[in-house]
Amino acid sequence: MSSDIISRYNQVQERIDKACKDAGRDPGEVMLVAVSKTKPDEDVLKLIEHGHFHFGENRAKALQDRMESIKNPAAVWHFIGNLQTNKIKYMVERVNWIQSIHKMKALKEVEKRASEINRVINVLIQVNISDEDQKSGCDPEKLEGILKYAQDLKYTKVRGLMGMATFTDDLDVVRPEFKLLKKLRDEHKHLSEGSVDLKHLSMGMTNDLEVAIQEGSTMVRVGTAIFGERNY
Template identity: 80%
Template sequence: MSEDIISRYEAVKDRIRKACENCGRDPDSITLVAVSKTKPDEDVLRLLQHGQFHFGENRAKALEDRMESIGNTSAVWHFIGNLQTNKIKYMVHRVNWIESIHKKKALKEVEKRASEIERIINVLIQVNISGEGQKSGCEPEELEGILTYAQKLRYTRVRGLMGMATFADDPETVRPEFRLLKDLRDRHRHLENDTAVQLQHLSMGMTNDLEVAISEGATMVRIGTAIFGERNY
């Protein structure tokens, strides 16, 4: 099993390298977040031993359990799922990135909890780039207000934007959604400051569309199935 996961992981890394070659980018500019939801700790530990450090979970309890069971390792933890404000207190002690902030209320809670333990938390603002009602994220026109609010925070660092594209058999059809996220980032860079708001990252692209996302400027890709195999829900 471990051999299978390593071969799948290396295949994904190869896809990233080729995608970067095709658009003239450095593969080292892409952070691969391995999304391990529902998969055993052994898979995560095997990848850690192989040199993969960024891992994502989409449920707060699953992330809390994973961080606890893996322990104090070199793992970098990303929360990527629908964020309930009352769950933030359970993750701030160890999570490194919260990628799914989409309202000021969540930023306020992250700041409150992080300040209590004097710990810096990196966050991304999730934007609904697909227009689908079932997907989380702020509306594009709400982004400026959220970033303006974030400018005054001390323990919360807004490092960029996150978006989930429409699932499509042909990934080319979602290129405009990725392009929208990059355009939104570029149009809001005037809100950057020296500390709280630095919009260098775009987290977009998953197993089926990572190549298109990279060609449109992704700096983080969130890959689950292509590494861990199909999930048991």
């Protein structure tokens, strides 16, 4: 029921507000990206009616379909999944944020496609903070080179870093991973010039958003706590 999704959404927002208060932060500093995955358009539309506008998808085809079926211009679309360079051309016309850039090759493709339609796209550089082979993200030592390359881009704006922590209920495992991403952001802030402005840290999901906020997150990506378990 639509009332259920609004109730769950409000509960997540309350968690964010409390985490910010406990950390001495302004809740306005933390953007909630609702990750709808396999859920119906109706759920997304209910949240838009409720006043929420940032939505994420982790599969390129799902994002493409969602953007085509929901025409509300207030919606802000984030791609957060494993990025295949050949999929970029299908999303540049409407996607607002690509959170999972981890190679110069992908930056070059975003710049090329965005320049063709004279459109600026926000991106985050994804860093592998969990040291898991199956997790996407650049190695921390490659971050400087990627950021230096991005400084001279015209249609691609690097707005910060993104990381995916180890999937575990043990918050003592994820906390140092979040600390690492913030440390990397702080160490590379001197590269914030041109098209690079390292303002954002996208980290934290349903099970660990409080820890992420304590460690400096400015974007949390929440699916299950809002939409329920995904449909396979």
